[in-house]
Amino acid sequence: MAAHRATATFLLLAVLLAAGCQPSAPPSGPTGPTKTPGAKGSGSKTGSKSTTPTPKPTSTPDTPVASEFKFNPAGQLHANSGQGDADPTIYAPGMRFPIEKPRAFANSQVWGHGGLHGPGGECDAENYGYPWSDNFCETRDFTAPLCPAGTGHQGQDIRPNSCARDKYIAVAAEAGTITHIGTFTVYLNADSGRVFRYLHLDMHNLKVGLGDKVARGQAIGYVANDFGTTQTTIHLHFEIRETVTDGTATITTFVPPYTSLVDAYQRMLAGEK
Amino acid sequence: MEHRKMAATLRRMTSIALASTFLGLATIALAQQRTPVQPAPQAPIRVKEIDWARARQAAQAPTTPKARQFITLNRQAIDALRLPVLLPQDPDLATPLRLFPRGDSYTVSAKLTKFAFTLTGSRQAFHLPPEAVKRLPPGGLKSRLPADGILVEKTESGIDASHVRFGVNYSISLECADGPKDPRCADERYVRGLISRLAVVVPAHGE
Helix, strand or coil: CHHHHHHHHHHHHHHHHHHHHCCCCCCCCECCCCCCCCCCECCCCCCCCCCCCCCCCCCCCCCCCHHHCCECCCCCCCCCCCCCCCCCCCCCCCCCCCECCCCCEECCCCCCCCECCCCCCCCCHHHHCCCECCCCCCCCCCECCCCCCCECCCCEEEECCCCCCCCCEEECCCCEEEEEECCCEEEEEECCCCEEEEECECCCCCCCCCCCEECCCCEEEEECCEECCEECCCCEEEEEEEEEECCCCEEEEEECCHHHHHHHHHHHHCCCC | CHHHHHHHHHHHHHHHHHHHHHHHHHHHHHHHHHCCCCCCCCCCEECCCCCHHHHHHHCCCCCCHHHHHHHHHCHHHHHCCCCCEEECCCHHHHCCCEEEEECCEEEEEEEECCEEEEEEEECEEEECCHHHHCCCCCCHHHHHCCCCCCEEEECCCEEEEEEEECCEEEEEEEEECCHHHCHHHHCHHHHHHHHHCCEEECCCCCC
16 A cells, blocks of 8 residues: 555656656647748848838737747748758757747748738737747848758848837847947857847847947847838847858858757746746 | 565565656656757867968068058957958958957957948858758859859848958958948949958967
8 A cells, every 4th residue: 555655656746847847838849831921021121121010019918838839840931932941950059049038939021911922010910929930041132051042031030029119138149249230230259159140129229339248148139120221020130150161161151040049949938047 | 474564665666666767758758859859060160270371471461551550459369369360451441440359260340330341250160960961952062152262142231251261261241221222232342352452460379
């Protein structure tokens, strides 16, 4: 009898411990193909439409529920938006998710609601829901050596929790130095040798200055829609740039950020700071 | 009596072992579900030896007064670097230039009205993971390079150009507020011209 009680106790303990280890969200994996949002969007100067966002808040609640997080696999782009890169490698292992708090939504600006090829306005609730979608290599005429076409979108677009400008903070993915502050980009040269580029922040309200040393997770600025002398949708365009070699040549170029972001987001949902 | 005690102990131990196994399996399962899909690439490595002789020879070329001024002001930081330093000589870029040294790499950057310039030199590179290599066209990364070895990339913010010199990879980024309306970002001849005019500085200690 005692043995049975002991067995039951241990099993209960095991279950409780297992539950405690679990990210407050159950592990999520790639979902199957999902319904793709409409199509028209902005986001890039090539084929962008200048959008003046209507600050109509979405109904997305502020409390993240980790179990709801779903993402499409790497390389699965919005329908008819080009050929993605299915490379599953996490290029920046351990990096901090570049927006301070969940929720955030990786998806297409150009093919999503409010984009050049998407319907409606950017504040549509469909832009602020899961699953995530990769948009590295999405059709552009930008050079991208690691994309199947040799050209494409060189980063990942991430919407914050709602279509509100200057509400959500972008943070340092890794420790490093701020080496470039342009008219709508900030470069973080990480101690790891990677360069993280943050586009479309509110450039008049940055939390860092040129030459600042930043810690992983330190605030950089507010997610906004700055785009030089025009505007884009409210989102963070996030890039990882590395010098890479395959033995035939060494080049400095953009590497796929999507899987690193999925990994970082899952860790953040699980409570990692 | 003794036999019953031993049997009970044995049952207890079996239960503990079963529970531990269950706990272990549950933890492993969770870890697997949370595990990244692929191992991360290794830390960056030095790809090539630096051709210091060629760098020293190139450093003999005359430089503009603005470039010389910058070198004088930053001599100590440059001398701490472990790679040849390339710098823009054009007065508009050399004047507001800032240097960010980091041993095997450095960055210089300048911000002008509606235009920004950044140059990073690094003697380190990441091995491209096998999953990426197998997706490259025949001939690998080299097949993505033009004959002159300068990779020019039009970007969302402007234009980037990278090339290898003296065994070091140098990458220039230009950002234009007016996007493709600014010829410095629209026409790659500007960035190629910048590359051809870069001053070469060799740290005092070299290697």
